[in-house]
Amino acid sequence: MKNQLRYILAVITLGTLSYSCMEDLPTEYEFTGYEFVELDVDAGEWNLVLFTNNEQVAIPQPAAVGSPALNQELADAKSKIQNASAAQKEAVEYWTNNPLLRWNEIALELATKYNLIPAPNPDGTYPAPDPTKPDQYPLFPYSHPPYTSRMLAYLSVAQYDGLIMAWHYKEKYGRPAPYELDAQIKSAYSENGLKSYPSDGAVVAITSRDILTAMFPLEKEYLAKMAEEHLESLVIAGINVSSDVEAGKLIGTEVSKKALARAATDGMRNAQTNKVKSDSIKNAAIARFGWYWENQETPQRPVGLTPLFGRVKMWNVPTVEEVRPGPPPAPGSPQFNEDAEELKRYAKNMTAKERSIANFWNDGLNTYTPPGHWNRFAKETVVKYRLSPVRTARIFAYMNMAIVDAGISCWDAKYYYHYPRPIQTIPGFKTILGTPNFPAYTSGHSTFSSAAAEVLSHFFPLEATQFRKWAEEAAMSRIYGGIHYRFDAEVGLEQGKAVGAYSVAKAKLDQVD
Template identity: 60%
Template sequence: MKIFRLTILSLLTGALMTACNMDLETELEYKSYEFSGIDEDAGNWKPILISSGSELAIDAPSGVASAEFLAEVEGVKSTIASMSGDQRKNVDHWTNNAVLRWNEVALGLIAKYNLIPGPNVDESYTLPNPANPAGPPVFPFSHPPYASRALAYLSVAQYDGMISAWHYKFQFKRPAPYQVDMDIPHAYVSNNLPSYPSEGAVLATVSRKILTAMFPLEADYLKELEEQHLESLILAGENVPSDLEAGKKIGEEIAGIALARAADDGMKYAQSPKAVSDSLRQAAFDRFGWQWENLESPVRPVGLTPLFGKVKMWNVQNVEDTRPPVPPAPGSEAFEKDIKILQDYADNVTHERRRIANFWQDGLGTYTPPGHWNDIAGEYILKYKLNSIRTARTFAYMNMAIMDGGISCWDAKYYYYYPRPIQMIKDFETIAGTPNFPSYTSGHSVFSAAAASVLTYIFPQEGEIFHEWAEEAAISRVYGGIHWTFDATVGTTQGRDVAQYTIDVAKSDGADD
């Protein structure tokens, strides 16, 4: 089986307290490439946050024969003529599909802030506070639910912004400066896209605004990236300044709409007070006669995001519609059978099982399971040479499904409050730590199955390998000793079922017509 390598090769957790700017080392290396198509009708696709591509209004551009436009073209020529070596590197870096680059930025920030807050001297805990992001502890703690949400808002806003950009591109059809003046060198492979408004400017602005809201301590770093990206569009011969201004306007507006939704989606209540967490514990015990116990030392008073299951979903109306069946009761035949399976795995830790457990671990200091699947998606986007709007669409639907899957999973976790193997099997040891939240169902399993399902819809010819990886990710948690086998198998079914809601929406957005 082919195995993907992690994109982020090294991100030391100690860097969290250092300067915000960081160099993200990746293996997703690519250059400007010819798209498999340009989707001239994509401006008519149905967006997610807005009603249509025309909802975000921009002014008509000046004509190519106008003095205003010709002056801009001359300015582009002059700017390119004085380009420095560092500027040339930036042009090469951003390429003609910068959706991938901004996704990499998001993964790097997730990994950088995926550091669990430690105890205070008196063994109490202080939660990260968005009102005081510098902390201590710093905000955010980008655990898997947080990562799934950040990636969903980023990619959805990018996608809607791109639909708006495509709508106006093919309404006005103003050519790029390199097409108007043959003396302007073009740094990228030509895909003959109209240049007004600049889709790159949409991406630069919307990505900077969404990621700044999610990672407020990185505001300066993200602003610098936005400026570098915008400058590269001029230096590449892709755009004139008025193209950028129109794209930035779309980016600002769609980011505002996305962040308004985020402000009211319930995430600010996800990390609930101890009294709320205790009430969920008691409710589960009253229903089922069991309860998960946190075995950390010192004990963290509240599990991870008990109310993430109440956060607003993207494509599911009622989270209870996706809640999985009751897990096996402790002491039941199915439960005792699972104990034997886990004990056998623990007693026979093969090299292959350990490799699988480690590969899909995606723990602290990494970009989490949602990020891992974004990395996988990027590889196939390049393989099939998707254009930037198809790239944004892929990430948007995949990340909505991942987030909805996570919400459904966390609903089940805190509804059933099911204990983990280490709590129920005497002298049991794990090789993958012990997460600070209940067992049923497995988050890795749900995230992975949801992602694999959407990627199979986008790339049906690759579906077999996507589903194999999702199942491997699920069993990895059993090999690691932190989940029951039914956590993984039921979680895989749950992820696929939840993803189908998103796939049904995708099938009706016009992109498949």
Template identity: 30%
Template sequence: MIRTNHARTASIFIVLITTLLSCSKKDVTLTPADTTLSALDTDASGGITVTQHAAVPASWYKLELKLIKESAGFTPPVAARAIAYTGIALHEAVVNGNRYGHSLGGQLDALPRLPAPERYKKYDWAIAANSALAAIIRQLIPNASPTNAALITQLEAANLDTLRPGVSQEVVNRSVAYGQSIAAAVYQWSATDGGKDGYLNNFPDTYVPPAGPGLWIPTPPGFQRAMLPYWGNNRLLVRNCSPLTYLPHPPYSTDSTSAFGRSAWSLYQKSKTLTPTETNIALYWADGTGTFTPPGHLIGIAVQLADEQQLNLQETAALLARVGIGLNDAGIVCWKYKYRYNLLRPVTYIRNLIEPGWNSLIGTPPFPSYTSGHATFSSAAGHILAARFGQQFTFTDQQKVPDGFTARTFTRFTDMIDEAAVSRIYGGIHYDFDSENGKISGQDVARNVLSLQL
């Protein structure tokens, strides 16, 4: 039965992607089932217009988020890393199709000059993108199940079959080879960043957390070892960035009138008085184990907006590269904070000092509290999106509709950032200063990413 269901899912997936790309020179109208990245089997109604060129990366990000959800070890920072290198490979595969475009070679830390297309030879950039994305995703998620690995091969072939009409075989071959060469070069570079095998060892037994008042200890219910304690040592993608000042949290104190104590008590009291709206916000942004993770949620929004705004292939590639780079560096910066300060989680503080047996609304992740990953990720991505579309920009996040949530509409990207950040307070797993300072460091990351020339 499991094999039958997997085969059915694979068939549905390829049918959806073939439909997505079925008009090589025209726009096609798709329902959110075709464009929302959090699932493949929604029956939500409505339609948005998707340009053919933007549909090529959209199809691959849809599949990548499915693989992240279903492949072991792709925790949020690991997922952000995969998303980042996917966007870089996409951008580099098509940047030469834009006379005003700039390669990231020489701009990102230790990224050398990448393979260049042959002069005076013709390329089909959508075919090159398809080839590069297939190759890089296959390498970045090597532990995909056999069924999902087969989807990579099937999607690559389905896209190529749709894109090749009217293109000479010589150009097809040249474009495919070029995309593969870009993916190979990007992957070779990625392997030197310190995070290549993170998905294999999220909980290293070599790490012994420091002990003392106010310091992190494993939390209920799983009491797992610390997750990715060395991730903050990974290489940032954006080099020569402006200083990221380490913002200290309020000094740890058991005094309920201290700044720290007041924050803990505020969170505890909020947990007792959550409104239905606040509860929904906490659950909407949870994106925990078994989901496409917070970075996946945010790149999903970016792909959705690229589709809705009808960005062309190069514009889509530049946007997704920027957002992906921001998510990766946000994860590294946040995890550097987490293991620099090793702050205990609210559940530990509250159970020890306020109410034994207290539980948070959502599960507490197995790593220190300060700063908030959600706040850092959403701030980095949100400010990058605001730079592209404008701060006063109304959009509707459809990514969780397949999971039974109502789509959420925002009139500013800062509203999205603030809601994602406060969701972790409503969920009972972060102090308010975790979120506020996470937003600051995420904005710093975005500023550095926006200094790149794409």
């Protein structure tokens, strides 16, 4: 499985991406370690997310330069480097000096692997994944877009808080890297001059292992193996000694506990409801608006996807009602009829380019979903700008918090308004992509994408035009595919932008961007 997970990142200008299958890999250029454009030495003062700003995970004071203890660690490191096997050297090259990107790839690959909707039973009923029995069919989790967005947020935030703490101690103790202390030790990567205690790589390895194990419990052994390989590579790469690694592990462990404690009480366990609760949500919409969405499959799924995801705890938006859009046009109204006619025109006169756009942004089953799509864009941009691990973590944390908040706000609107899909309201209408098992208004692709674009545009202002163009294209792709009306997509873009603005406002409090 390791080879499947070794994505090769493209160091390319983002505007040159071609319309192809989202998981067409490897890409043209190989991602290797690079020299950071800056070390962000003051990152230890940035605002934490899970912890308060005066909280720090306690780690021991490191052995002083020139001390017998540190000299012994350097000797041990030299021995490990000299005796490294071919596989260990390959691991050093794979993990690089910004391993956060590799762990993000692993997360996306696992999301892809588990993004498979359960099939119906012979009697027409549908089974549901059981987190208490993850190895029982259907396997847990079903990594649909809400699940994947939440997973990526916890992963990114844990990595970020851990790295802020690591940078705090790097500045406090200032212990040079092994290759600076012993001329016989050579760094496998660019000699950035980053302080070594505690190991930032170890923080990333442990937080990533722990969060992903909680999210994908059947992958526990695989993730443990990857983490051990990553930890071992840090010494063989010449950038850490064993005490650096142990201190990083301490930080990673405590940060993971904090993140998973939040996850245990954020409301996700109640997002998937039973039929009684699902029917009550539908009936409330009928009472309010006179319409309702209904699954069109045969056999019919009695419950939509995660009806109460809209009640999951948000990261940066105070309440979901603050970003809930107004109601959509009633079926049969002039605005509805205009947008319905547009869908029929596209279905009848679809161009090759429009179909290509619809397929590129499909992000359906067995893909890493729209949130994964935007994580890929972020990775490619991070490599292009040669950002340090802590600044990389910052971008992923704020972007993925915005993405999951956008998903929560979108699902709130979906089940509050319970608006029917085009296939339900337009007689004889057929889509080219199938129809998702949840209401139409607003578009998930639009909200996810607009929120991500808003955050990425803040961090990479020179790329803002391209990011926003992609968000608009993602929204249009759902119209081309016949899955959404134009008002679903356009309001979703506005909704996602409003959600993204909350993450940007929080990021600006650090006064570092």
